[in-house]
Amino acid sequence: MADSPPKRERITLTHLERASSATPSTPVERPRIDSPATPMERPRIELDSGTHSRPRSVVQVRFQPIWDHIEALRTFVGAYCRTRLSAAAAERAILVAHELLENAVRYGDVTAEVEFDLRVDPAGRMFEIRVINDAVASRSEILKKELERIDRLEPETAFGTAVQRARSTRSASGMLGLSRVRFEGQVELTAHVDGRRVEVVARGRA
């Protein structure tokens, strides 16, 4: 057992805006911030109805990393999100949930539980999916490097290069999922690596 506390690292991918613009759809409503007329005037922030509501947890599940549970959770996410989000956003949430869960089950410690948390804001404008699991050390490093790689690229480019790479590797772990989640799911990805503990959070606008 190491005496020193495990190193905590946080990686945040910040291309939500660009990811959202990759597929023109319904304009995203955001809080309106009026610029100050003079330097002394404080900005006036107007929140429209709903934006004050933060995503609330809909379901939190801890489960053994068994493949069949992925399908069960994906089905639940789809059924629930279709009642709260647009059909397109629900579809994105399904993809995000599946891919993050698949990563956790496929590459995580088989003896440790996986935590899954789905949050949706009451106005149906945002969803958040959080998956926490224990990974072997080498896998944590791979995850970290992949997140850093895709953070440097536009979502579509990152996905395209991941496809090229996955095509040329024989391994099933082509690391295609994360860049696809970011591009197709149009989410902001945040990862926390705390020793063996890996937490991936995906936030998307509906």
Add this chain to the structure above:
Amino acid sequence: MTKSATGLAALERFEADGFELDPVGDSVAMRGTLAMRDPGETVLPVLERLHRAVCEAGLREVQLDVRQLRFVNSSAMRVFFHWLRWIQQEPEDRRYRIAVLSDRTVGWQRLSLPTLRGLAPDILDLV
């Protein structure tokens, strides 16, 4: 047409884990969800048989209807990489095109199929 129908007619409809592959005439329809743990063990052999049947039938084009394929996980996407590679590895006179019938309202089809096409623009047509 007769020759091609004979080739694909030899294939049986495949169904597993919510995924269905249905060869009809010169077309193949994929339906459901393609998200099993090991698609390389389940779906890939079926696609390989399909590929061989198309080549033996001398088809120049196969229509792939994925409009009712609602979800594909990233692991399963790799089976498409294999399929494209098999075609590319064939002698030129045995290569064929895949005309993909897609539904742009389905996210993965709208966003990922163009990327897939980028791997083999001379083979994959999005119609």
